[in-house]
Amino acid sequence: MASMKFRAIGNSILPASVAESDKSGCILGGFSFRSNNFTRKRSVRDLTVMNVATQLPATIAPSREKQSDGVGNRNHVAWTSVRQERWEGELIVEGEIPLWLSGTYLRNGPGLWHIGEYNFRHLFDGYATLVKLYFENGRLIAGHRQIESEAYKAAKKNKKLCYREFSEVPKPDNFLAYVGELANLFSGASLTDNANTGVVKLGDGRVVCLTETQKGSIVIHPDTLDTLGKFEYTDTLGGLIHAAHPIVTDTEFFTLLPDLINPGYLVVRMEPGTNERKVIGRVNCRGGPAPGWVHSFPVTDHYIIVPEMPLRYCVQNLLKAEPTPLYKFQWHPHSKAFMHVMCKASGKIVASVEVPLFVTFHFINAYEDKDEDGRVRAIIADCCEHNADALILEKLRLQNLRSFNGEDVLPDARVGRFIIPLDGSSHGKLEAALDPNEHGKGMDMCSINPNYLGKNYRYAYACGAHRPCNFPNTLTKLDLIRKKAKNWFEEGAVPSEPFFVPRPGAREEDDGVVISMISQKNGDGYALLLDGSTFKEIARAKFPYGLPYGLHGCWVPKQ
Numbered sequence: 001m002a003s004m005k006f007r008a009i010g011n012s013i014l015p016a017s018v019a020e021s022d023k024s025g026c027i028l029g030g031f032s033f034r035s036n037n038f039t040r041k042r043s044v045r046d047l048t049v050m051n052v053a054t055q056l057p058a059t060i061a062p063s064r065e066k067q068s069d070g071v072g073n074r075n076h077v078a079w080t081s082v083r084q085e086r087w088e089g090e091l092i093v094e095g096e097i098p099l100w101l102s103g104t105y106l107r108n109g110p111g112l113w114h115i116g117e118y119n120f121r122h123l124f125d126g127y128a129t130l131v132k133l134y135f136e137n138g139r140l141i142a143g144h145r146q147i148e149s150e151a152y153k154a155a156k157k158n159k160k161l162c163y164r165e166f167s168e169v170p171k172p173d174n175f176l177a178y179v180g181e182l183a184n185l186f187s188g189a190s191l192t193d194n195a196n197t198g199v200v201k202l203g204d205g206r207v208v209c210l211t212e213t214q215k216g217s218i219v220i221h222p223d224t225l226d227t228l229g230k231f232e233y234t235d236t237l238g239g240l241i242h243a244a245h246p247i248v249t250d251t252e253f254f255t256l257l258p259d260l261i262n263p264g265y266l267v268v269r270m271e272p273g274t275n276e277r278k279v280i281g282r283v284n285c286r287g288g289p290a291p292g293w294v295h296s297f298p299v300t301d302h303y304i305i306v307p308e309m310p311l312r313y314c315v316q317n318l319l320k321a322e323p324t325p326l327y328k329f330q331w332h333p334h335s336k337a338f339m340h341v342m343c344k345a346s347g348k349i350v351a352s353v354e355v356p357l358f359v360t361f362h363f364i365n366a367y368e369d370k371d372e373d374g375r376v377r378a379i380i381a382d383c384c385e386h387n388a389d390a391l392i393l394e395k396l397r398l399q400n401l402r403s404f405n406g407e408d409v410l411p412d413a414r415v416g417r418f419i420i421p422l423d424g425s426s427h428g429k430l431e432a433a434l435d436p437n438e439h440g441k442g443m444d445m446c447s448i449n450p451n452y453l454g455k456n457y458r459y460a461y462a463c464g465a466h467r468p469c470n471f472p473n474t475l476t477k478l479d480l481i482r483k484k485a486k487n488w489f490e491e492g493a494v495p496s497e498p499f500f501v502p503r504p505g506a507r508e509e510d511d512g513v514v515i516s517m518i519s520q521k522n523g524d525g526y527a528l529l530l531d532g533s534t535f536k537e538i539a540r541a542k543f544p545y546g547l548p549y550g551l552h553g554c555w556v557p558k559q
Contacts, residue, residue, distance in 0.1 A: 077546030078471075078494040078519035079401045082111040082129050086225070087544070088143030095539030097138045097529060098513060100503055103557040104222050105133040105515050107496060108199040108209050109550030112146065113398060115155050121323065123396040123549075124166035127152045128196035128209060130225050131517065131550060133527050136558065140541050142527065145225035147209055147218055151194040163192040167323040188240045192216060193230070198552040200248045203272030206231075207556065212244045212295070222556045234275040237266065245296035245362070245552070247304075249453065254280075254304060254344075258291040260313055265291060265306055267342055280304070281347025286354075288312045288335030298366035298381050300454040303350070305366055305381050305420070308338040310357055311390050331390045333357055339420050339428055341379055351379070351420055353428040357388040358416060364446045367456040369419075378421050382433055382480070384444045384462065385416025401471060408468030412436065413443040415460075415478060434478065438485035439464030442472045445497040445551075449509050459510045461498040461532075475516055475528075477535045486535040492521030496550045500532055508533065515553075519546050 111129025113120040120126060128147035133140060146152060154162035161170045170190070193216040195209035202208060207222045208231050217231035239257045246255035250272070257266040263285040268277040283306045285291050292309035299305065314330035317323075324330075337358055341351040366381035386392045389411050394400070400409075415433040436443070442465025448457060458481045463472035466489045475488040475498045488495075495516045502512040512532040518540075519525045525546030529539040 075523070076402065076404075076494065076519065076521050077523045077525060078549040079113075079123075079398055080546075080548060081114050081126070082144065082146075082548055083545055086143070086145040088141065089544065090139065090141045091527065091541035091543065093138070093140055093539055093541045095529070095537065097135060097140060097539050098503070099138055101135045101501065101513060101529075102137075103135060103501075103555060105135070105499060105501070105553055105555055106199045106207065106222060107131045107133075107499075107517060107550045107553035108147075108196065109496070109548070109552070110196045111144075111548045111550070112152075115161060116159050118160070119398070120165070120168055121397055121399070122165075122167040122327070123398060123401065124196070125168050126196060126548075127155070127194055128211075129548065129550065130199065130209065130220060131547060132222070132225060133515065133517075134223075140527065142541070142543060143225060144547060147195055147220065148227035149193045149195055149216065149218060151192045163194070164190050165192050165194060167327050169322075188213075188215065191240060193218065196551070197244045199554050200246065201554050201556050202248060202253065203250045207554070210244055210246070212241050214240060214242050232275060233277060235277045237268065237277055237279070239266075243294050243297060247297070247299050247453075249450075254299060256294050256297055256306060258294060258313065260290060260315065263288065263291045265294065267304055267306065267347070269344075279347075280344065281342050281349070283308075283340045283342065283349065283352075286336070286338050286352065288332045290314065290330075292337075293329050295361045296363045298363040298383075298454075299344070300366050300368045300379060302344055302368065302376075303366075303379060304342045304344055305363075305379060306340040306342060307358075307360070307363070307383075308340065309359060310335050310337050311359055325394050326390055327393060329390070329393070333388075339379075339381070339418055341420055341422070351422050353420055353426060355418060355420075355428045356430040358383075358430060359386040359388050359390050359392065360384055360416065361386075362444060362446055364415070364460050364462070365448050365453065365455075365457055367454060369456075376422055378419055381418040381420065382460070383416045383418070384413060384446055385430070386411060386413045395470070404470040406468060407470075409470045410442055410465055410467070410472070412441040414441070415439075415443055415462075415480070433480055434483035434485065438483070439476045439478070439487065440466055440474060442467075442469070442474070443476075444472055447498060447500050449500055449502050449512065450555075451502060452509060457509065459532075461500050461514055463495060463497065475514070475530065475535075477510075477514075477532075488530060488535060488537070490518070490520075494519045494549055495528070497552055498530070499553045499555065501555050502532075513538070517547060517550060519549055 110126025112127040131144040151163040191213045195211045195216040195218040197211040199209045209218045219228040243256040253270040265283045267280045270277045290313045292312050310332045360383040362384045364382040368376045369378040371377050414436040417433040419429040446462040460478040464474040464476035466474050477486040498514045498516045510532045514530040516528045523546050526540045526542040
């Protein structure tokens, strides 16, 4: 007999109940906590479950039936709006969670792609759903909640889109309203604050959810997932956008502010405990009519690397009521591509080299390559590179993700390695760090051991491909010394970013665990833990229902 302990969330108090367990698995509150896909025997360690079947107010999304049109992959839970606005409960763990794993993994991402009967177009349009996995003493409490941005609250209230999302534009009622909306665009008033991309823990302990608009910086509570308010910058730097992925450690915060008027980037830092950004230096673009899109960037111990992609911001596309194939960007291959290296201490640009054309969302890491005398001779910067194919953005339309019919349509990708010489050379190199076939020629959503940020490193974790597929569907451990990869795959599963948490006191780079959340084709989902060294499964815990695909996360250790 399995006991259940329910507690209150908000104004809802659920009665305690007991469910029978038979040989087919443990059934609690109407949800099965056994999977038939396990490759080895696991023991159920704890049958105490909290709020497993919590019934809370539904979101503004339509039912699953209304989201389905019976085509191919349409019903995959990865691309289906989250069932309800919030939920929390303890999960049954099958396997063993290491006792040293103590803290909260937070994952952010778009989780609501509908307003009433209106369907959003693109993966990046969805309203932010924050998910937590709280680990303590081998137990796991999970929960999710919508981030209460102004964009989300306005959509709930008005039953329509009220702010500009990645590909979506509010429909004006008349011409005057259209003119007013354009004015609001230039002032930033109509830009979304839907913080659906990443989540970071600042050095002072505050936890902030982020997207590419500066106004979309929202402080949340890592335990309750409550939205606490906007993260207001107190400086006068202005601007509307920034890199969605700042570099954040306990002592550092760096980010890039693209300048759309005088094409270039401000490189800024912010001290822990403050909201004031200070300029380190500026990089002027060397090509194109606008700065290249900068979703992320890498750093080393002493340098900040500023990428200049030929996929550039496009004001004309921003003004259009309907999206273009590249949305707010435009591909300018003749403008070339460049990598700039700035000294953290002085703001001086020590290298600015032309490199082969590239397209990347996510940099993995960078480090300083030194000669025998310890002098830095080059910067090595690794990224998830899409073979200079900007159409990867179009592949992320929800219609494409939901219509998989077995054809292999995922564009090839690789671990792109930039070699940026510091000897005054005019050109750098871009090559594959390992054979792309090692990871199925799919590559994105990466993480490393955070203790190796900006340092010479060996291992990275990412999502690869088991083909045929239309989206990365494996978890992959990359060994950049041996140039080999280990891959985890489960039929019909869509894993989110593999996040590495090092074991306290570890001496080996890969001594830790990898956390991911899995969305299954049958509508289920679970949290997954892999051993960082062997890359074998050590534990999983099934959610009461599958969650939509998410993007990026952070680790908040228990104090």
